[in-house]
Amino acid sequence: MRDSDLGGVVRRIAVRTDDFRLSFHLMRELKRRKCDFVMLSLGDNWGDVLLTSPEEASDGEIPATEDTIEISVERAIQAAKGLDTAVQLVFGIDPGPRPGIAWLADGKVIGNAQLEQIDSIAEHILGLSSAVKHQRMSVKVGDGAPLIRDRIINQLILNGIETLQVDEYKTSIGSRMKAHLHAATRIALVGGSRVYNLRELHPTDGDLKEIQRQSRILSSGNLTISTELARMVAFGELSIEDAIKRA
Template sequence: MATELEILGREDEGYPVAASLDDIEGALERAMLHLRGVHRIRELAFGIDPGPRPGVAWMGDGVLLGMAQLEHIEGVVDHIRTIEQAIEHKVSKVRIGNGAPLLRDHIINDCIAANFWMEEVNEAKTSKGLLRHNHVVSAVRIAMLRGRRVWEQRSITPTEGQLKEIQRRSRTISNGRKTISAELALAVARGELLIEEALSE
């Protein structure tokens, strides 16, 4: 890989891929696609298996191109945008499973704010036969299914059980040293704070 200036005039030497420090991930994605002979795609479809560490998969015209497990739901939009920019395509669609309602709705809201085409998929059968927490394989299955179009952001109203789960996670993350308050758990649930930020309050 090289900078854009370095590949000028050398386009006939293989398939040069321009890269910059700000776009390493995208450049690697482009290079891998070129190695696989993938150059033009009509539909780029993303599948998201929602969870604290969401699985993301991307397919080009029905062919699996890649998958990843992210560390936080906040990374979903940036990850999708990087892939979108790296792969030449005509249309893209983002599909998300309907499990983990609180996290799902956060991701949906973030994706709609980013102007992504959004669909919600019934993921009842996407985890069948999989080991628990195999989010990336579920994401592949979700990417392959057509879902119901989601047009609007959703109001996030966590249940008492969901708030308690956030508090439980805060204990786990802090190795039992701290449990965040119900008020901070609500802020985390609404996406106003990361759980790590709530722990430092």
């Protein structure tokens, strides 16, 4: 693990499992997070942070499955840094078809990610938040992309998460490289207005055309979903993948 990326290392991370697929996914995620790590043979002992399968995990080791790769690696990173508790966790979200997310513990950036879709963003955040014990958690959502913003806000409120909306004008300064991740970090760092009520969704013609454009991209140009299917996607009644299957 690199100190420059993760703010100082207390312990090292290793992977040890006889599940080849799990091992591959863990290695890929650790590399994506720019972590140095060790691959162990099954008989090797390890006294620092260890990622393994639930069936192989002993006390103090971090279990992972193919469905929990990102969350398990996040837990390993925080354990390696010696960060196991925080007073406040704050997540920032830059809304868009592939939203950027950044998360802070007591004001310090500890991770970021870009998601491929918005349908399970609240569950994703709850999973990430389980990596660090905390007293309070809030999520700040940028005010761009109104339809996607409001769908995300509704997800968060329905999951009982403290939600704030942030004026993205305050976050507009910065590099274009990895723009969504930088914006998400800035959103997490600035103040916002608390949102208490669910938002009514009002997809525009432009929103529907954008969803149709995404369907063409995802289907490699083979089809464009109908306006009605696009409307169902806009309201969160269908994922865009399911809409393509129905088209």
